[in-house]
Amino acid sequence: MSTATTNGAANGTATNGAATVATRSITEVEREVWRLCHDLAARLQFHGWHHVSFVRDKAVHFALRNGSDVALVEVAALVHDVNYMVRRNSLPVDGRSLRLDILARAGVPDDVAARVDEVVEEAEMRTRHRDISPEAQALSDADTLFKALPVTPVVLAPKYLEENGITLRELAHKIVGEQRNKHDAGYYFYDPEAAATYSRWATANLELWSCIVESLDDPTVNDLLTAVS
Ligand SMILES: [Fe+2]
Structure with a gap:
């Protein structure tokens, strides 16, 4: 496991926000999520x-x-993304119980755990909006960047289909349906540096998926996909 833990206050608790999580709790959460990912690796092809x-x-x-x-x-x-450990093709809310259990076992206070769960919900691509909290913006930008990486549609999209048991058509419509309006409204990324650095990738990625949606309207393309699947 690598660690990006950066909260180094003397008492082991972050102090740069209203809600705080002790360093030892972060380590415990990381250990349990890593163990779950390891144990469930065979069915977490995308969200491992x-x-x-x-x-x-x-x-x-x-x-x-x-x-x-x-x-x-x-x-x-x-x-x-612990909801994908609970059920394939699921929503963040489906992982709430497991999420709160992991946080409780790691010693995260209940009120802070509730805020963590809230940030996860705020950052969800399907429902996020321009005015989510700074914490949710940071999480959203990271998760969105993973989706927009040029390698994701080439290397990881097939793993998403396999993990979640959905078709290419369903995934293409999901991506375009959930992401196009954020992109066109100018809050695909919240961080100006992320927007400046990665918007070209995001635009290319969305264009690719839009083209995939269009191509699937051609019966001959569908025949091709049926033949190779
Ligand atoms: Fe994610």
Whole structure:
């Protein structure tokens, strides 16, 4: 396991936000999520530890930039996709019980755990809006960047289909349906540096998925996909 834990106050508790998470609790959350990802690796082809650790590292980076509670963001990133451990093709709310259990076992106070869960919900692509909290913005930018990476549609999209038991058509409509309006409204990324650095990737990614949606209207393309599947 790598660690991006950055909260180093003398008492082991982050102090740069209203909600705080002790360093030892972050370590415990990381250990349990890593263990779950390891144990369930065979069915977490997309949302396994490689995804969680990427989002955690980038979320901490964005949290340091926007002045939010870095420790809370780090913990939220670690538990943001545990719903895929509970049920395939599910929503963040489906992982709430497991999320809160992990946080409780790690010694995260109930009120802070509730805020972590709230940040995860706020950052959800399907429902996020322009005015989510800075903590949710940091998590959202990290998770959105993973989606917008040029390698994701090439290497990871097939793993998403396999993990979640959905078709290419369903995934293409999901991506375009959930992401196009945020992109066009100018809050695909919240962090100006992320927007400046990654918007070209995001635009290309959305264009690719829009083209996939269009191509699936061609019966001959569907025949092709049926033949190779
Ligand atoms: Fe995620």
